[in-house]
Amino acid sequence: MPNVIAVGNVKSDGTIYNATPGISISTMGVYSENMYKVELPCGLVLHDDYIIQLTQELVDDGDQDHYFTSIGYLFRTKKGFQVGIIKGDNGQFIKGSWSFTILDL
Secondary structure, eight states, X not given: OOEEEEEEEEOTTSOEEEESTTOEEESOOSSOTTSEEEEOOTTSOSSSOOEEEEEEOOOBOSSSOXXXXXXXXXXXXXXXXXXXXXXXXXXXXXXOOEEEEEEEO
C-alpha cells in the first residue's frame, strides 16, 4: 500500500496555506517566474521515484472566464520538484492555487 509522505495547499503567489512541516515553496522555476519550486526537507523522501499528485483550482481572469489549464511537475529529485500550470494550448505558464500529495510505495 502507498504511504502518504507529504501534503500541501499552495496559494497562487507561492504562499503555503498548509503543508507538511519543513516544505518550502518559491515562485522561480527554470522556464518561467510563474512556475513553483517545491523544496523538501532533508530525509523526507529516500529516493527520487516517489509519486506526485497535483490538483489545481480553476483559474479566473476576472471576467468569469475560466481558462482550460493543465498542471504538471518537472525535475523530481530527493530535494524537491518544480510545478507549472499551463494556460490553454499556448504553453504559457500562469499562476494559480494548487495542492499536492507525495506518495511512496
